[in-house]
Every structure is written in structure tokens, then in C-alpha cells.
Amino acid sequence: DSGVTQTPKxxxxxxxxxxxxxxxxxxxxxxxxxxxxxxxxxLQFLIQYYNGEERxxxxxxxxxxxxQFPDLHSELNLSSLELGDSALYFCASSVRALAPGYNEQFFxxxxxxxxx
Amino acid sequence: DAKTTQPPSMDCAEGRAANLxxxxxTISGNEYVYWYRQIxxxxxxxxxxxxxxxxxxxxxxxxxxxxxxxxxLILPHATLRDTxxxxxxxxxxxxxxxxxxxxxxxxxxxxP
Numbered sequence: 001d002s003g004v005t006q007t008p009k010x011x012x013x014x015x016x017x018x019x020x021x022x023x024x025x026x027x028x029x030x031x032x033x034x035x036x037x038x039x040x041x042x043l044q045f046l047i048q049y050y051n052g053e054e055r056x057x058x059x060x061x062x063x064x065x066x067x068q069f070p071d072l073h074s075e076l077n078l079s080s081l082e083l084g085d086s087a088l089y090f091c092a093s094s095v096r097a098l099a100p101g102y103n104e105q106f107f108x109x110x111x112x113x114x115x116x
Numbered sequence: 117d118a119k120t121t122q123p124p125s126m127d128c129a130e131g132r133a134a135n136l137x138x139x140x141x142t143i144s145g146n147e148y149v150y151w152y153r154q155i156x157x158x159x160x161x162x163x164x165x166x167x168x169x170x171x172x173x174x175x176x177x178x179x180x181x182x183x184x185x186x187x188x189l190i191l192p193h194a195t196l197r198d199t200x201x202x203x204x205x206x207x208x209x210x211x212x213x214x215x216x217x218x219x220x221x222x223x224x225x226x227x228p
Contacts, residue, residue, distance in 0.1 A: 043160070
């Protein structure tokens with residue numbers, strides 16, 4: 001158990017719909033990351049938040065958005081869903097470590113999204 | 117992030133050492149080598165990282181060549197629970213740039 005929780009575990013929805021995935025980081029971790037894992041694209045970084053502010057952006061579609069709230073939990077919003085958005089969505093968290101190069105991210109169990 | 121190349125799959129007998137190679141010939145001086153693994157469809161798990169010296173922790177050892185163009189992750193006594201996809205990542209880790217760029221990894225199968 002990494003200490004990172006994600007809800008829901010599974011989500012089945014239809015094309016064109018909007019869904020919200022939720023992530024609670026480990027206690028004390030200020031950084032939250034979102035990754036998407038699909039069969040054809042592998043594990044891809046989407047976006048990072050640090051203490052409520054967007055810190056880095058990866059291959060995140062304009063139909064997707066995220067935010068980190070004052071209590072540090074994060075939500076990933078996916079809208080106008082397409083069949084190709086079916087994937088595992090992972091959230092990870094980390095603490096800002098002072099040791100050089102240390103970059104241990106703790107991943108949650110993921111949310112499996114199926115778009116029909 | 118520097119590109120990494122790993123064999124797509126490897127087998128290892130249970131109880132033996134598993135040696136997973138990674139090529140990162142274009143790695144720059146400030147980029148670290150990180151290893152993560154993913155068991156089935158669980159979230160990836162951090163294993164170890166290094167810059168130029170060899171590193172060891174309770175899970176594994178990391179051997180980085182002197183020219184830093186390649187590295188090897190060593191699981192000293194592989195068990196069935198080590199069956200997973202192992203990812204080697206070369207990344208310059210700075211505050212605000214901690215994203216992990218995963219490649220295709222090596223699927224390691226531990227044979228009983």
C-alpha cells in the first residue's frame with residue numbers, strides 16, 4: 001500500500017460524457033502527478049501540481065483538466081470522452097526531497113476508465 | 117530526458133540473480149538513472165536511482181558504467197513476486213521538473 005488513494009477504481013461511461021477522477025496523496029506530500037497508461041501509448045505523464053499550483057504539463061489533451069485543492073487532494077477531469085481515452089489513470093505523489101536526484105514517486109492503484 | 121533502450125523481455129530462474137540492462141548513451145551529466153517496476157496493472161514502484169556511483173538498497177543494486185552510457189539493475193535473489201515490467205528512466209531531476217518519462221521497459225518473468 002503506497003498511501004495514495006484513488007477513486008473510483010473502475011469507471012464505465014459513454015462517449016461524449018465527462019468524468020472526474022479523484023486522488024488523495026500520501027500524508028505530507030505536496031506534489032501530485034497524473035499519468036495515463038493505455039495499451040498503445042504506454043505510461044505517459046499528464047500533469048504535475050505542487051502545493052496547489054500547476055508545475056509541469058505533459059501530453060495532456062485540452063479536453064482534460066486537473067486541479068489540486070487546499071487539502072492537497074487532486075482531481076482529473078476528462079470531458080467529451082472518446083473511445084481512445086479508455087485507459088488506466090494513475091496518480092502519484094512525492095515529497096520535495098533535499099537529497100540530490102531523489103525522485104521517488106508513490107503511485108496509487110489507478111482508475112480504470114472504459115469509454116463505450 | 118535521455119532516451120533509454122531495454123530488452124523487451126527476459127527470463128530468470130527463481131533464486132538466481134536477475135540482471136536487467138539499460139542503454140542510455142545520450143545521458144547528460146546532470147541526469148540520473150531511475151528504475152521503477154510495475155507488477156501486473158498495479159501502480160509503478162520505485163526501486164533505486166543513481167548518478168554515477170553504484171548504489172544498493174534493500175531491493176536491488178544499480179551498476180552504472182564509468183562512461184554512464186549504460187547501467188544494470190541487479191535483483192540478487194529473484195522470487196516469483198519479482199515478475200514485473202521494469203522501467204529504466206534517465207532524467208534530470210530539478211524542482212518543477214520531476215516528471216517520469218516511461219519507455220516500454222523489460223518484462224521480467226521469474227521461472228519456478
